[in-house]
Every structure is written in C-alpha cells, then in structure tokens.
Amino acid sequence: MTHRFPIKEIAVQSGLSTATVDRVLNDRAHVSPQTRLRVADAIAELERQESQLAAKGRRVFIDVVIEAPRRFSREVREAGEAVLADLKPIAVRSRFQTFETMTPETCVALLNRIRKRGSQGVCLKARDTPEIRNAIADLNRKHIPVVTIFTDIPASERIAYAGLDNFNAGRTAAYLMLNLIGSQASTVLTTLSQHAFQGEEDRYRGFRKELSRLRPDIDVLDASGGGGLNLATGREVADRVRHKQEIAGVYSMGGGNVAILNALDAAAVRPSAFIAHDLDEDNLELLKANRLSLVLHHDLKADMLSAYRLILAYHGLGSSPRFPTSDISIITPMNIPAAISGPMKSSRD
CATH class of the missing domain: 3.40.50.2300 (Response regulator)
Known part of the structure; x- marks a missing residue:
C-alpha cells in the first residue's frame, strides 16, 4: 500500500x-479486510x-x-x-x-x-x-x-x-406541492428512508400538518422504509402504487429518487409534481432531465x-x-447553481 x-x-x-497499521502496510497475515x-x-x-x-x-x-x-x-x-x-x-x-x-x-x-x-x-x-x-x-x-x-x-x-430546519422544510414542501398539483388532486406519495431518523420524521410531520391545514381532503400514501437506497426504496414504492394511478405529487424526504421514478414509470403513474431534498449527483441529473419539479437544498x-x-x-x-x-434554498431546473452544475459522475446508491 x-x-x-x-x-x-x-x-x-x-x-x-x-x-x-504496520501489519497492514507490510501485508502481513491475520488482518481483516475491514481493517x-x-x-x-x-x-x-x-x-x-x-x-x-x-x-x-x-x-x-x-x-x-x-x-x-x-x-x-x-x-x-x-x-x-x-x-x-x-x-x-x-x-x-x-x-x-x-x-x-x-x-x-x-x-x-x-x-x-x-x-x-x-x-x-x-x-x-x-x-x-x-x-x-x-x-x-x-x-x-x-x-x-x-x-x-x-x-x-x-x-x-x-x-x-x-x-x-426539517420541520419548516416539510411545511415549505406542502405549500409548494399544493401550488403545483392543482385543486383536483386527491393523493400525494411520501417517502422517508427511515422513520427513526428524526430529521426526516420532522419533515414528514411538517408536511402532514401544513397539508392537513390547507387541504384536508388530500390523502397521503406513505412508502417509507427503503433507507434511501435505490433497490429497497423502489420496492417500497412499487408495493404502494401498484393499484393507485391517480397520485398527483411525490414528496421524497430520504432519497432513492431514481428508483422512485422507475417504480412510478412501471406502474404508469405520472405525478404532476415531484419534490426532493439535497443536490446530490442523482438529483442534479434528474433536475436537468426535468424529472424533478424542485429540490429543497441546504x-x-x-x-x-x-x-x-x-x-x-x-x-x-x-x-x-x-x-x-x-436556510432552505428552492432549486428548480431553471436555477441550478453554476458552481455545481458540471458533468455528472456515474450514479450510485
């Protein structure tokens, strides 16, 4: 090494x-791969x-x-x-x-x-x-x-x-969602990686509270638990949307958005709004392709x-x-920061 x-x-x-460290550097025996x-x-x-x-x-x-x-x-x-x-x-x-x-x-x-x-x-x-x-x-x-x-x-x-401020981010997502999906919407899909992550749980609570206040008629279909990993998140979403084709919007709080979109495509579900978090490599690519409506960024x-x-x-x-x-920044396909909008690396979980 x-x-x-x-x-x-x-x-x-x-x-x-x-x-x-000496054993590792000199390639001696009895050293685990993790070490x-x-x-x-x-x-x-x-x-x-x-x-x-x-x-x-x-x-x-x-x-x-x-x-x-x-x-x-x-x-x-x-x-x-x-x-x-x-x-x-x-x-x-x-x-x-x-x-x-x-x-x-x-x-x-x-x-x-x-x-x-x-x-x-x-x-x-x-x-x-x-x-x-x-x-x-x-x-x-x-x-x-x-x-x-x-x-x-x-x-x-x-x-x-x-x-x-995750609770306020969830409230902001609800406000933006309602302005994107229109008055006829009946269902939105939400995903968290894990409810045990307090930050994502706060986003979820803020979203639900503001949505209930402004549009109590809208149902929330939760497809959480995939850990933000593409494979597991895709399975969770596919299970929930198999017979639910009228989903108007998606609020993804924990990532795995490539898999979420693939699962929605496979079920012929075409939401009019998709709100995500963080400008990671996947989300930048999806924003450029107009697959995400906006990203809440910090x-x-x-x-x-x-x-x-x-x-x-x-x-x-x-x-x-x-x-x-x-503070929360709202990033759309139209205002991707120039400093981070360069060529994408290969997408990985």
Whole structure:
C-alpha cells in the first residue's frame, strides 16, 4: 500500500494501533479486510487533508459518523474537508466513518470505540434510539461533545444540532406541492428512508400538518422504509402504487429518487409534481432531465463548518455560530447553481 505518511499519523487518522497499521502496510497475515479498508481510507483522508498536517497551532481531531446512502455521505465528506482551511490557525483533522445502513448496536459500538480512543468531538448523523442516546451521554461524560448533523437527536445530551430546519422544510414542501398539483388532486406519495431518523420524521410531520391545514381532503400514501437506497426504496414504492394511478405529487424526504421514478414509470403513474431534498449527483441529473419539479437544498459546507465551530467553541477555541440551522434554498431546473452544475459522475446508491 503506497503512502508517504508516518505510521503514527496513519494510526491516529484510522483509530488503529501503530502495530496494526504496520501489519497492514507490510501485508502481513491475520488482518481483516475491514481493517485494511480503514487503513486505506485513512491514507486517502491524509492525502486530502495534507495541508492540515503542516498547519501550525493546536491540533484537533473530530470524528464524523454518518448513516446514509453513499451518494449523500460522499457529499458530506467533500463538504467537511473543504471547510477545514476556514478553521485555521486551529489544525482540525476530520475522521470519517460512513455506513449505508447501521444498526443501533453497530453505532453504539463505534461511538464507544471513539470514547475509549479519544476525540475532541463527534459529528453524528444517526437514528434517534435509546441506545444511541445513552452512547452520546457516555461521550459527554468523557468531555467529548457531540453535534448532531442533518438529523437531530433532541432528547440526547448532544450539545447542538447543525443542519436544515426539517420541520419548516416539510411545511415549505406542502405549500409548494399544493401550488403545483392543482385543486383536483386527491393523493400525494411520501417517502422517508427511515422513520427513526428524526430529521426526516420532522419533515414528514411538517408536511402532514401544513397539508392537513390547507387541504384536508388530500390523502397521503406513505412508502417509507427503503433507507434511501435505490433497490429497497423502489420496492417500497412499487408495493404502494401498484393499484393507485391517480397520485398527483411525490414528496421524497430520504432519497432513492431514481428508483422512485422507475417504480412510478412501471406502474404508469405520472405525478404532476415531484419534490426532493439535497443536490446530490442523482438529483442534479434528474433536475436537468426535468424529472424533478424542485429540490429543497441546504449548504452542506455551511452545515459542517457550523458543526466544527460548535465543537471548537465547547473547548474554548472560538465562538459558536449564531445560526447553526440552515436556510432552505428552492432549486428548480431553471436555477441550478453554476458552481455545481458540471458533468455528472456515474450514479450510485
């Protein structure tokens, strides 16, 4: 495995011992594929964050733990690494661990490893469960602050939340939906990746509340539970729409929109409006093809910068951001930001 970094730096970045890293680098036996991958990922992170290695000043390690489809985790990683230079003279190093699906037990085990290994803070996107809330409390007792990102765990001992105001985003989606589908509409389809993600659940509650207030006659057909992954989300939608061809609109809160559209096409369902979240690669491509009506977008770089600054402020290194909650931007095929409207990469879950 080619690299130019000291073993100690790779060990710190990966969270492994120097002996384990040495075994991986020298291709010795009795090393699991997962451990080899962690070392490879750590080297890749060091390459991307090389300017932080040479930065003078206090060095701070922040762990970022995310359960989300790869397409979204990739966007978050790029955003999180892009803003590290904005935190100078503090030399912040981020260590990402991302999973498409992660059971509460897996998440707790990972947070416990971080607690035992040590960290200056954790940015966490995970489900809101009692086990995970307890793990956050354990980190807090070790003076390792947790900032929830993109989806909150409000009853936990996290120090703050950074990301979109999800309840208001859902209300906004309902207002926009009703202006797109017309007065004769009778049914809209909603999808979440998991109801256990508090952020998506807040979007759903906001959407349902505003829709009920403005148009109580409209039925909501929920097709949630696919984890935002194309295959599973497509199955959920196909099961719900098989005999329901009068769907007027779709509000997708958790992704998997390529699969949602494929399932709708297969069932000959032609909604007049499709509202989605986040400008990931899939959604940009779908916007350009006019398959999405609009995307509710928030600036991931601003979110990650806020999360990092909240952790630094906890340690007395600067002040907290005044507004850690993101504003909503409404992106249509007509106003795709020029900075992110370049050629698309291949679509992946």
